[in-house]
Amino acid sequence: MKNITIREAFDWLHLDDNHSSGLTNVEWEHLLQFLDEKYKGENIVEIGIHRLRFINLVGIIQLKTVRIEILPKLDVNLESNSFNRRSLLNMLRVTKQLPVQLNNRTTSEFEKVDLSHLLAYLFVTEMYKTLRRGLYRSYEQKTHNLKHLKGRLLVSQHVKKNVYQSVNAYCEFDELSTNVPLNQVLKAALKIIKPFVKQGSLQTQMWMIFEMLDEVDDLYGVEQSFLNSIEINRQNQHYEGISQLAIAIIQSTIMSSGVSKQIAFSYLFKMNDLYEAYVGECLKILLAPTFYKVDLQHQQKKLLVNVFSGRENISLKPDFVVSRMEQNEQIPMVILDTKWKSIFANSRLNYNQGDIYQMYAYITAYKTAQRCIILYPALNEQGLLPKWLVPDTVPEKYIEMKMIRLDDVDRTLEDLEEVLVLYIEGII
Numbered sequence: 001m002k003n004i005t006i007r008e009a010f011d012w013l014h015l016d017d018n019h020s021s022g023l024t025n026v027e028w029e030h031l032l033q034f035l036d037e038k039y040k041g042e043n044i045v046e047i048g049i050h051r052l053r054f055i056n057l058v059g060i061i062q063l064k065t066v067r068i069e070i071l072p073k074l075d076v077n078l079e080s081n082s083f084n085r086r087s088l089l090n091m092l093r094v095t096k097q098l099p100v101q102l103n104n105r106t107t108s109e110f111e112k113v114d115l116s117h118l119l120a121y122l123f124v125t126e127m128y129k130t131l132r133r134g135l136y137r138s139y140e141q142k143t144h145n146l147k148h149l150k151g152r153l154l155v156s157q158h159v160k161k162n163v164y165q166s167v168n169a170y171c172e173f174d175e176l177s178t179n180v181p182l183n184q185v186l187k188a189a190l191k192i193i194k195p196f197v198k199q200g201s202l203q204t205q206m207w208m209i210f211e212m213l214d215e216v217d218d219l220y221g222v223e224q225s226f227l228n229s230i231e232i233n234r235q236n237q238h239y240e241g242i243s244q245l246a247i248a249i250i251q252s253t254i255m256s257s258g259v260s261k262q263i264a265f266s267y268l269f270k271m272n273d274l275y276e277a278y279v280g281e282c283l284k285i286l287l288a289p290t291f292y293k294v295d296l297q298h299q300q301k302k303l304l305v306n307v308f309s310g311r312e313n314i315s316l317k318p319d320f321v322v323s324r325m326e327q328n329e330q331i332p333m334v335i336l337d338t339k340w341k342s343i344f345a346n347s348r349l350n351y352n353q354g355d356i357y358q359m360y361a362y363i364t365a366y367k368t369a370q371r372c373i374i375l376y377p378a379l380n381e382q383g384l385l386p387k388w389l390v391p392d393t394v395p396e397k398y399i400e401m402k403m404i405r406l407d408d409v410d411r412t413l414e415d416l417e418e419v420l421v422l423y424i425e426g427i428i
Helices: 025-038 082-095 104-110 115-132 155-161 181-196 200-212 224-228 237-256 271-287 353-365 409-420
Strands: 002-007 045-048 051-054 057-063 066-071 138-146 169-177 263-270 292-296 302-304 320-326 329-338 371-377 387-390 397-404
Touching: 025 057, 057 115, 057 271, 066 082, 066 115, 082 104, 082 115, 082 271, 082 409, 104 115, 115 181, 115 200, 115 237, 115 263, 155 169, 181 200, 181 237, 224 237, 237 263, 263 271, 271 292, 271 320, 271 329, 271 409, 292 329, 329 353, 353 371, 353 387, 353 397, 397 409
Parallel strands: 002 066, 329 371, 371 397
Antiparallel strands: 045 051, 057 066, 057 263, 138 169, 292 320, 320 329, 387 397
């Protein structure tokens, strides 16, 4: 099995089997087919001559013969990918994008191996822990020709089946069984992840799980409607996290198998959405003990209003608005917007002037706000970031650019605290 690790928006995959980041013709075709099926019309790849790279997409794509791991591009100078992988795991942990618990110890253990091993570890350990609490059983309706009456006698079928066997009774009855859809889904996901379980103790747990599920039927050709029918109730509530992960694993095979069956599974995240969600969670943590509130995707202001219809207005939607609470009224103070891009390119500032116009619209529309800040991910390159004064404003209004570290939540909180400390009381 060939393993390829690349950084989104930086490293290229090549149509060249001899290249260290190269694919065969078959692998290349099936990768393109998968991307077309799952991300049709979305700008998630840049395609060149016999090469492509991913834009704003991170995670794992597992083909039958090659594993492609896509990491965020935060440090391109280090030989090891540990820093980039650690940053991704940190964001996934804080935003709870993985339905099972991912702690600091797990993050440090798996920052040196690819994400498929982490996924296998999480799934097997959480599933083993869940099933040890009790294998879920539910009543299943059965029909059998028995030597004794059980449940309800099906008269018409009884007559057909037992016209010459008067001692039998064709019955319909409910029986407590482990062979229920929820367990079938868990078993199906475990079979998908099985090839990536390499650690000895983890393999032992996996085979013990297969023994627990011995009476559970195998699933073939799972439909989305079947997954949608899985219900979590009071009796199986402890299954919730592991069932979500199992469904995600199976869904990836449904959406990416195509005719070729060359994609084993995929587990992918859009980086701009993940980055925004991560900053939002960190802001909530930082502002929780204060008298300030953060609103996500705030939509209460209009840039322009149609004077004729009152409709087709042009709305403003900043990522975050931090407001001071005064007598149950929100007074917007700071506007924050996230941009998942490098602010430096070859030690030179690399920002889009359109982003500044957007910030100007925000700071103008929010009359009480004094600061509008664009948050970029901290990269290995450093330099002086610009700060603009908005002319003719009282009190003075500023548009700024800041960078925040993503490899550890405590470092992110430190950076956000430094960004906000001049404007927000009580965060120190």
